[in-house]
Each structure stands twice: as C-alpha cells, then as structure tokens.
Amino acid sequence: MTVRVSIDVDRCQGHGRCFSLAPALFTFDDxxxxxxxxxxxVNEAQxxxxxxxxANCPEHAVSLEESP
Amino acid sequence: xxxxxxxxxxxxxxxxxxPRWVADPYPIWDDLRRRCPVAHTExxxxxxxxxxxxxxxxxxxxxxxxxxxxxxxxNGRPLEDAPPAPIGVAPPISSDPPFHQIARRxxxxxxxxxxxxxLEPMIRDLCRRLLDGLVGHEEIDAGAEFAQxxxxxxxxxxxxxxxxxxxxxxxxxxxxxxxxxQPVEQRIEQFAPIEEYFAVQIEDHRAHPRDDLTSYLLNVxxxxxxxxxxxxxxxxxxxxxxxxxxxxxxxxxxxxxxxxHPEDLARLAGEPDLMATAVEExxxxxxxxxxxxxxxxxxxxxxxxxxxxxxxxxxxPAANRDPAAFPDADRFVIDRxxxxxxxxxxxxxxxxxxxxxxxxLRVALEEFLARYPRFELANPADVTWAPGQVRGPRHxxxxxxxxxG
Ligand code: HEM
Numbered sequence: 001m002t003v004r005v006s007i008d009v010d011r012c013q014g015h016g017r018c019f020s021l022a023p024a025l026f027t028f029d030d031x032x033x034x035x036x037x038x039x040x041x042v043n044e045a046q047x048x049x050x051x052x053x054x055a056n057c058p059e060h061a062v063s064l065e066e067s068p
Numbered sequence: 069x070x071x072x073x074x075x076x077x078x079x080x081x082x083x084x085x086x087p088r089w090v091a092d093p094y095p096i097w098d099d100l101r102r103r104c105p106v107a108h109t110e111x112x113x114x115x116x117x118x119x120x121x122x123x124x125x126x127x128x129x130x131x132x133x134x135x136x137x138x139x140x141x142x143n144g145r146p147l148e149d150a151p152p153a154p155i156g157v158a159p160p161i162s163s164d165p166p167f168h169q170i171a172r173r174x175x176x177x178x179x180x181x182x183x184x185x186x187l188e189p190m191i192r193d194l195c196r197r198l199l200d201g202l203v204g205h206e207e208i209d210a211g212a213e214f215a216q217x218x219x220x221x222x223x224x225x226x227x228x229x230x231x232x233x234x235x236x237x238x239x240x241x242x243x244x245x246x247x248x249x250q251p252v253e254q255r256i257e258q259f260a261p262i263e264e265y266f267a268v269q270i271e272d273h274r275a276h277p278r279d280d281l282t283s284y285l286l287n288v289x290x291x292x293x294x295x296x297x298x299x300x301x302x303x304x305x306x307x308x309x310x311x312x313x314x315x316x317x318x319x320x321x322x323x324x325x326x327x328x329h330p331e332d333l334a335r336l337a338g339e340p341d342l343m344a345t346a347v348e349e350x351x352x353x354x355x356x357x358x359x360x361x362x363x364x365x366x367x368x369x370x371x372x373x374x375x376x377x378x379x380x381x382x383x384x385p386a387a388n389r390d391p392a393a394f395p396d397a398d399r400f401v402i403d404r405x406x407x408x409x410x411x412x413x414x415x416x417x418x419x420x421x422x423x424x425x426x427x428x429l430r431v432a433l434e435e436f437l438a439r440y441p442r443f444e445l446a447n448p449a450d451v452t453w454a455p456g457q458v459r460g461p462r463h464x465x466x467x468x469x470x471x472x473g
Contacts (some may be wrong), residue, residue: 004264011416012226013415013416014176014180014418015412015422016181016422016423016426018182020344028180028181028229029180029449030177030180030182031173031176031177031180032176032177032179032180032181035279050353052405055405055408056348056406056407056408057408058408058409058410058412058418059414059415059418060408064383
C-alpha cells in the first residue's frame, strides 16, 4: 500500500503550514501556495510530518490518499 | 470612549471598545459563545459578532453575502461604490471578487517564503541592536522599547523608505487604527500627513526606481496597464497598517504570556525546539486581529435577521478559543501539535503577510529569550492593551534577569 499527500489547489490559500511542517513532501510556488514535491509518496519516516501537514492546514486543503 | 453608555449585555449591545472587552475579552467571548453564539449590537449603526469557529469560517468564506468594502468598524458607513478617502480603497483587503484576486496576486510574490526568508538576518540583527540598547536596564517596556520597533523597520525596508522615518510610521498606524470613535471627517483630516508623506516617497521612486516594493507597484502591469495611482497608494497604506500594529501586538502578547507563566517561559528558554509549536500557540491563543465585513443585502443568516450594511466583526480570536474546534481551547498548550488556528484569517483574504509575521515573531522571541531567559511583569497594573480590532499590549513593563544575573 502506498500513501500520498495531495493539495486541493482550489482550497489552498498559502498559509504555508504544509511546507513548514513537512519540507520533504511539500514546497511552494512563487505566490507562496503549497506544492506537492515529486510524486507525493510518503515513506515511513515521513508519516508523522505528513500527518501534521494535514492536521494543521486551516483550509483543510491537504489530504492523504491511500492506494494499493 | 468615556462618554459612551456602558455596555449592559454584550449579547445584545456589544462594543469592542468597551473597557472590559479591551482589558480581557476572553470571558466575554466564552459567555457569548455559549449563549448566542452570534451577538448583536445597535452601536455603530448595527452589527453582529459571531464567536464560534464554524460561524466565523462560514462568513469568512462567503463573499456572496458579505463585502470587504470596509474592514474597520467605525461610526460612519462607506459610500456605495467609493469608500471614503481614508482607508477607503486599500486593495486587496478592501476588495471583493473578482478584482480581489488581481490585487492580491500582485503582492503575493513579495511575501512568498523566498523573499521573506531572505530578511531573517536583517530582522535578527535589528532585534539584537534593540536589545543591546537596553543593556544594563533592570526594567524595560517590552512593548514600547522592543516589540514596536521591529515591524516598522521591516516594512520601511520593504517599501524602500528612509530608515529614519520609523517613528513617523508608528504614528501613522496609530492614527489609522485607533481613531475609530472619531467622526469620519476628522479621520480624513488626520490622513493628510500620511498622504503627503507617501506622495513624496512615490515621487522619489518614480524619479529613481529601485529594487523595492514601491518601485514594483509603480511599474507592475496588469493587462498591459500600470496600476492606477489610487491602487498603488491604497496597497502601500494597507501594507503599512496591516504589517505593523498586528505584528508588534503578537510579539508583545507572547512576551506578556511568558512574563505571566513562568513554567512556559522556563520550558521555551530551555527547549528552543519548542519554538515552532509555541509560535502557533501564541498566535492561536492571543490572535491579535479581528476584521470586519458589511452585510450586502438583508438576509437571514445563522438565525440572525441581518440588514444591509450591518457590520460583522469577524472574531478570529474568539474562534480560536472555541472548544468545538480545539481540545482544551482555554488552555495554552506550548507543544500543541494540531493547530488549525485562524489568527491569519481564512479564505481569499488570508493574511498576505503571514510568512513575514511568523518570521518576525519567531526571531523576536528567540533573540529576547537568548538574552533574558527569565523575566516577569514589573507591575501588572501598568500593562495597557490597545482598543479596537488589533489587540496587543501597548505598554509592557518587564523586570529582567539577564543571563549573567
Ligand atoms: C501577527 C501578525 C499578523 C496578523 C495576526 C495578521 C492578520 C491578518 C488577518 C486576520 C487578515 C485577514 C483580513 C480579512 O479577512 O479581512 C490579514 C490580511 C492581510 N494582512 Fe495580515 N496579519 C499580520 C501581519 C501582517 C504583515 C506583517 C503583513 C505585511 C507586511 C500583513 C499584510 C496583510 C495583507 C496585505 C492582508 C490582506 C490580504 C487580502 O485581503 O487578500 N499582515 N492579516
């Protein structure tokens, strides 16, 4: 099973919580909105950071998706 | 303020300039959240105050029923399509869709993490110099002698104005934010010096363009056209007002908390790794900024019969204390891991300067604690809190114990 992070670009307002809390998974564009790095796949060591990115987004724009 | 009728019941007659609200609003908000949860007032021509996370979020995201034409509550009502001169057009904060997005996207790159993080050394150096200037003092006013100097210096640098004008800047902010009880005509008069000052700076930048936000605004093009002069001026005023008072309030309130909670002070001074969660918790617990909206048309909303042009006081700070949204909402938890606070608002008007504000708050606290790991209030009765929509300690006399002491 793989877990990926994703950002709903319609919700993101650039609060910047995801890339501060999980810099290995997220970065930002030139407006300061969050961007998922690479394929967004979360490895075991990144689980906690990924969870924090989801749990601290004021706009509920960040989510985790599981795929088999 | 003194000639006003005292508030009898905040549920039906709230006033955010009431001395009790100014001194300690939290018990009032908790009470309203349980009883209302949207409080009403006839003051200021009529207004509503939502206190729950849910209600505040809903209104902040609803640009169909609410307009940002004016975001600071006053006694007058803005005119239909041209808000009155003072803070009138201050895009993007006073703009609604669709224009809002254009105005906002123009300034976002300047406040994105790249350019903001580049300011860190300058901010750190500034904090150190301020603290150096206080060496030898056993008591300082951490509001007036420390916190208040940091944001103006940063904004002046971003706008490219002469450094010596910092004091003038703080005076400007005071005029804009604390004149809420004065008649509109008087407020317009008070704006004259600000307009003159900005006009001179704009002229200078036109003649000598350079790499700063003022030159950027003067030269940037939207659809092949430069911005209207009122737009440039309005955005500069907004950055001045939004960036200064707010941030020094956050720095001051955080120091006030540490001065009155020795266990949190000891933990933060001893475990610098806590700073990241501590900064977010300071912002949640002491969120300094409440913004206003106007009701567009008569509407029944959240069980309230709202009238066109009623004020909404968007209580981001009250939402941050809502137990339905935060476990132990009334406790300051320095290592709170999940913190979806609304200190910087929500939705399309999310504070454009939030990266900068967080940086200033963190660096100011780091430098202060590195110098003074122990301090307390010199005299609690001397602490005064600013009235109005930006709450923070204006005077914060602290008794210091330095590293050597
Ligand atoms: C701790 C400090 C700060 C707090 C708590 C704060 C809070 C807020 C809030 C709540 C809003 C939303 C307004 C609304 O919904 O109507 C806002 C908007 C804004 N803030 Fe801040 N702010 C802070 C610092 C700053 C700084 C340092 C700057 C820039 C130098 C800044 C620039 C802005 C701008 C330009 C907007 C308007 C954004 C828009 O309408 O799209 N703020 N701020």
